[in-house]
Amino acid sequence: MIAERLCTLREEDGAVAVLDQTQLPHRHAMRHLASLADAVHAIRAMLVRGAPLIGVTAAYGVALALKEGAGDEALARALETLAAARPTAVNLGWALARMRGRLALLPPARRREAAWAEARAIATEDAEANRRIGAHGLALLEAAPRRPVNVMTHCNAGWLATTAWGTALAPVYAAREAGLPLHVWVSETRPRNQGLLTAWELREAGIPHTLIADNAAGHLLRQGLADLVIVGADRIAANGDTANKVGTVLKALAAADCGVPFHVAAPCSSIDLACADGAAIPIEERGGDEVRRVAGFDRHGAPATLAIAAETTPVANPAFDITPARLVTGVVTERGRCAPDGLRALAGGSP
Numbered sequence: 001m002i003a004e005r006l007c008t009l010r011e012e013d014g015a016v017a018v019l020d021q022t023q024l025p026h027r028h029a030m031r032h033l034a035s036l037a038d039a040v041h042a043i044r045a046m047l048v049r050g051a052p053l054i055g056v057t058a059a060y061g062v063a064l065a066l067k068e069g070a071g072d073e074a075l076a077r078a079l080e081t082l083a084a085a086r087p088t089a090v091n092l093g094w095a096l097a098r099m100r101g102r103l104a105l106l107p108p109a110r111r112r113e114a115a116w117a118e119a120r121a122i123a124t125e126d127a128e129a130n131r132r133i134g135a136h137g138l139a140l141l142e143a144a145p146r147r148p149v150n151v152m153t154h155c156n157a158g159w160l161a162t163t164a165w166g167t168a169l170a171p172v173y174a175a176r177e178a179g180l181p182l183h184v185w186v187s188e189t190r191p192r193n194q195g196l197l198t199a200w201e202l203r204e205a206g207i208p209h210t211l212i213a214d215n216a217a218g219h220l221l222r223q224g225l226a227d228l229v230i231v232g233a234d235r236i237a238a239n240g241d242t243a244n245k246v247g248t249v250l251k252a253l254a255a256a257d258c259g260v261p262f263h264v265a266a267p268c269s270s271i272d273l274a275c276a277d278g279a280a281i282p283i284e285e286r287g288g289d290e291v292r293r294v295a296g297f298d299r300h301g302a303p304a305t306l307a308i309a310a311e312t313t314p315v316a317n318p319a320f321d322i323t324p325a326r327l328v329t330g331v332v333t334e335r336g337r338c339a340p341d342g343l344r345a346l347a348g349g350s351p
Contacts, residue, residue: 008053008160009060009123011116014067016060020047021160025200026297033057036065036078043085043092046192050161051234051270052126055091058082059119062099063112070111075103087282088243088320090235090272095122123163129267130165132334137171137230137265140332141180144227148181148208152217152255155187155245156194157232157265158201167232167265169201171332176207184209185226187217189245191290191317214247218254229255230332233266240325240340241278246318252327264323265332271347278322288315 008019016033022045023029031047033039039061042048048057065078079096086092102118103111141149157168165173175182184202186209189195195211202209212220220226229251235243242248242264255262275281292313298304309315325340338346 008048008163009056011060011120016057016064018042018048018057019160021049021197022047022295023303024160025196026301033060033064035067036061036081039064040081040085043082049194050157050167051089051091051232052130052162052167052267053160054086054089055095055269056119056123056126056163058085058092059095059099059122062096062103063115063119066112066115070108070115072104072108075100075111086284088234088284089270090275091267091269094269098122126162126267127164129269129334130162130167130170133167133265133267133332134165134170134174136334136337137263137332138174138178138180140228140230140261140263140330140337141171141175141182142178146227148183149175150183150185150225150227152185152220152226152229152251152260153187153198154195154214154217154229154231154248154251155189156197156201158198160197160201161232166201167267168230169198170265171230172202172207173205176205182207185217185220186211187214187247187251188212189247190214193295194245214250217251221251221254221258221260224258226255226260228261228263230263230265233264233270234320235275235281236264236266236271236331236343237275237277237281238271238273238344239277240328240331240343241281242323242325242328243278243281243283243320244323246321249321249323249327252323256327261329262323262327263330263332264328268333268335268347271333271343273344273347278324281320281322283321284319286317286319288313288317291315291317 017030020029020031158166187195292309293305
C-alpha cells in the first residue's frame with residue numbers, strides 16, 4: 001500500500017521529525033523539530049509544504065511550544081507566531097483554531113498532553129480524508145474515454161503535501177491500486193519546482209509519468225493528450241474560486257478552451273466558507289531570489305544555486321493564483337464530489 005510505506009512527519013521522543021522537502025528529489029533527509037521556532041522555520045522555508053501538511057505541522061508546533069510553558073500567554077504566542085508563517089493556506093488557520101478550541105479551556109497542567117493528542121488526531125484524520133479523496137476521485141479516472149488515462153497536474157499535491165496519499169494525486173494512487181492503466185503529465189512548476197517532487201513520487205510508486213515545462217501544458221491540451229486535469233488547493237472560497245500554486249489558472253483556461261475537465265481535489269478543511277470569493281484570499285508574495293536563482297545539486301552531489309538573472313533585476317513572485325469557479329468542473333473532497341456552487345452543502349455535511 002502506497003500510503004503505508006511513506007512518511008512526511010513522525011513523532012520522536014517529545015519532538016517531531018519531518019521530511020526536508022528542500023532536499024528532494026536529490027536527497028531523502030529528515031529534519032528534527034524540537035521547538036516553536038523550528039516548526040515556524042519548517043513551514044516558512046518550505047521544509048514542509050502543501051496545505052494539509054502545513055496544518056498538521058502547525059498543530060505539532062503548538063505542542064512543541066507548550067513544552068516550555070503552557071500558560072495562556074505561551075499558548076497565545078504560539079498560535080499567533082504560527083499563524084503568521086504563511087498566509088494563503090487556510091489549513092494553517094484551521095488547524096490552529098482547532099488547537100485553540102481544544103486547549104484554551106483546559107488548565108495549563110493538562111494542555112501539553114492534550115496538545116500532542118490533538119495534533120496526532122489531526123494527522124490521522126488527514127490521512128483518512130486523503131484516502132477518501134482518492135476513492136471519490138477514482139470514478140473520474142474510470143470514466144475517462146481511453147486507456148491509459150492521461151492525467152495532467154500542477155505543483156505537488158501528493159503524499160509529500162500531506163500525511164498520506166495526497167489530494168490531487170490520491171485518485172492517481174487509487175487508480176494504480178485498482179489496476180487502471182494511466183499516465184501523468186507533470187509540470188515542473190517554477191520557481192520552486194514542486195513538479196519535480198511529483199515526478200519523484202510517481203517514480204517511487206512506479207506510475208508512468210512525463211515531466212514537462214510549465215509552458216508546454218497548453219500545447220498538450222490542444223493536442224488532445226490529456227483526458228482531465230486534477231490540481232490541489234491551498235484555499236477554496238465559498239463560491240468555488242480556488243487558490244493554488246501560481247500557474248494553475250493558466251491550465252484551467254487552456255483546459256476550458258479545449259473542453260478538458262478541470263477538477264480540484266482537497267479536504268474540506270481547505271474550504272473557507274467565511275471567504276466569499278477569490279478576491280478575499282491573501283496571496284503570498286515570496287522573495288525575489290526564488291526567481292533570480294535556480295537551486296539544485298552540482299555534479300559532486302552538493303547543494304548549489306545558479307544565478308539566472310542579475311541581483312538588481314526587479315522581480316514579482318506571487319506564490320499562488322486564483323482559478324475562478326467558472327473554470328472548475330468539480331471539487332473532490334473526502335465527503336464526495338460536487339460542482340463549485342455546491343461547496344456549502346458539502347462542507348457542512350458528514351463524511
